Amino acid sequence: MGIKQVPYPRGQLLEEVMNQYGNDVLYLAFSYVKNYEMAEDLAQDVFIRFYEKIDTFRGEASYRTWLYRITVNRCKDYLRSWNYNKTFLNDKIVDFVKGNASSPEQIVVSNDENEELTMHVLSLPVKYREVIYLYYFQEMSLQELSDCLIINISTVKTRLTRAKELLREKYPEGVLLDGE
Incomplete structure (x- = not known):
């Protein structure tokens, strides 16, 4: 082409x-x-x-x-x-996930949980972090991920599965991805 x-x-x-x-x-x-x-x-x-x-x-x-x-x-x-x-990374995290809470107490709890989840996602190795971010936060399809990252679609699926496993280990209360 x-x-x-x-x-x-x-x-x-x-x-x-x-x-x-x-x-x-x-x-x-x-x-x-x-x-x-x-x-x-x-x-x-x-x-x-x-x-x-x-x-x-x-x-x-x-x-x-x-x-x-x-x-x-x-x-x-x-x-x-x-x-x-040579650069020390020290800035606060951007809140990627917006809460649906209605009361101030619920908003504070939701923000804490979202920040914790975001911190766990950002602590993953890059190859897992990128698939989680692009799939869940940018809502890219598996094919779009494959095209974007220039990797086989089965590799995308494997990395996504492994990333979710790593998050479950780091987030004992459970990570709600894909309604799990």
Whole structure:
């Protein structure tokens, strides 16, 4: 398949993609680096790369999947970098899961539980954290995960199963994923 023709001016496409996927890219980057300011920098870099490389987009995947692939690659590059190895990660976690509580007491309890779950997810090795995050928080299908991470769909399923097992070990009260 050849290079896909961009439907309208690159700047307009960039603005549309940023509006639609900006927060998702930011949260995905944060799930890797666990530092909000660095995640913002990485997200900005992802959109710069998207803009620079849009003419090479072949249309074999959606813009969403392509952006997530760029984000994953950029985060992995950062995690291998000298800068990361010399930086102390100390920022608070972003609340990915919103509670459905109604009273102030329920909200506090729900936020504590969500933060605990988020901490457990972020403590997983990257290969498990990324599948949990993309599957549950970004609601990507198994096929989209496979495309985004460039791994076999059976590997995605295995990593997802193993990640849930690791979460169950770390979260003795039980993790409610997929209504389990």
